[in-house]
Amino acid sequence: MKKVSYVMLFVFIGLTFCALAHAKEWYEGGTLHEAAIAQWKKAAKQNKIATCADWISALYMNSKLNLLISGPEDLKKCTVALVDYIDEASKNTKSLDKENTNSVALLGMMFAG
Numbered sequence: 001m002k003k004v005s006y007v008m009l010f011v012f013i014g015l016t017f018c019a020l021a022h023a024k025e026w027y028e029g030g031t032l033h034e035a036a037i038a039q040w041k042k043a044a045k046q047n048k049i050a051t052c053a054d055w056i057s058a059l060y061m062n063s064k065l066n067l068l069i070s071g072p073e074d075l076k077k078c079t080v081a082l083v084d085y086i087d088e089a090s091k092n093t094k095s096l097d098k099e100n101t102n103s104v105a106l107l108g109m110m111f112a113g
Contacts, residue, residue, distance in 0.1 A: 026076060027053035037090045037104060038097035052082040055105055065109060082108050
C-alpha cells in the first residue's frame with residue numbers, strides 16, 4: 001500500500017511541475033480581440049492584459065504606435081495602462097456595452113501616442 005502511495009505522490013508532483021512549467025506568460029492567451037464591451041467587463045484581468053498586449057505589440061511592431069518600449073516591462077506598463085483606460089471608459093455605463101472592445105482600445109492608444 002505504501003508503494004502505491006509513493007507512486008501516486010510522485011505522479012502528482014510530476015503533473016504539478018509540468019503544469020507550472022507550461023504556465024502562460026502575462027501576454028499570452030488573450031481572447032477579447034473582437035469582444036463587445038459587455039464581454040470585456042466580465043473577463044478575467046489576465047485575459048484583458050493579454051489581449052491589450054497583442055494590440056499594442058502589433059501596432060508598435062508596424063510603427064503605428066509612437067511609444068518608447070525598450071523591453072517587456074515597458075510593454076507591460078503600457079498594456080496595464082490600456083486595460084485601465086478601457087475599464088474606466090466602460091464602467092458605470094451600459095451605452096458602450098455593444099461596442100467592440102478594439103474600438104475603445106484604439107481610442108485609448110490614440111490618446112497615448
